[in-house]
Amino acid sequence: MYIIIVGAGNIGTPLIEIATRDENEVVVIEQNEAKADAAARQFDCLVINADATVAETLDEAGIDRADAIISTTDQDATNIMVCLLAKEREVPAVVSVVHNPDHMNLFExxxxSTMENPQRLISEYLYRAVKRPSIKDYMKVGDTAEVFEITVDEGAPIAGYTLEEANQEGVIGHGILIVAIERNGEGDPLTPRGDTVVQPGDLLTVYSQRGAAPDVTDVFGHYEDHELR
Known part of the structure; x- marks a missing residue:
């Protein structure tokens, strides 16, 4: 893919690393000279030290052949201007960071495509890591649902049951779905089936309509959520 990344700051820099490592053709636009120089030294890509809200800068970056443009600056006004210009040039994928939740509707x-206030997302993730250490990773789906990873402890209510039995016996509540199972550190996850037996030590990817509520994580043998309340 041909990707234009606007901003080489705290968000843009790791994004540049990921995009270049994946062998995309990447062009970076960064107005700050020091940040632009640092990105040029660190990454194998074209770095333009200029204002991305100027149409000529986007022309220099090759916007007419870009598959995507991602704006990562710390200013919503800059990001929305870049996105408007990209939309005018019919870039197929336009993505931006949004720092102020009040601006979300404007971007939409x-x-x-937006990612709301990454600093807040990081803060929520860190808080979750303290409050619910059993959750390895999670992603919100809508207002209340979540997809999360959790390890099955010894003595967990679900341990030793097949998924079909767990559903029939009411061990797994309504609105909970086991999406994938990683076992013994194997690279490829198992595809859950009705006759799949859940074992202690399994790392499960779980979808829950009510999120990772304490009574949901109890099923997998984790009771620390009650203790932390």
Missing amino acids: RVGV
Whole structure:
């Protein structure tokens, strides 16, 4: 893919690393000279030290052949301007960071894919790591649902049951779905089936309509959520 990344700061820099490592053709636009120089030294990509809200800068970056543009600056005004210009040039994928939640509707009306306030997301993740250490990773789906990873402890209510039995016996509550199972550190996860037996030590990917509530994590043998309340 041909990707234009606007901003080489705290968000843009790891993004540049990921995009270049995946062998995409990457062009970076960074207005700060020191940050632009640092990105040029660190990554194998074209770095333009200029203002991305100027149409000529986007022309220099090759916007007409870009598959995607991602704006990562710390200013929503800059990000929305970049996105508007990219939409005018019919870039197929336009993505932006949004720092102020009040601006989300504006980005959505323009038709931009957004990630809301990454600093807040990081804070929520760190808080979750303290409050619910049993959760290895999680992602919100809508207002209340979550997808999360959790390890099955010895003596967990679900341990030793097949998924079909766990459903029939009411061990797994309504709105909970086991999406994948990683066992013994194997690279490829198992595809859960009705006759799959859940074992202690399994790392499960779980979808829950009510999120990782304490009574949900209890099923997998984790009771620390009650203790932390």
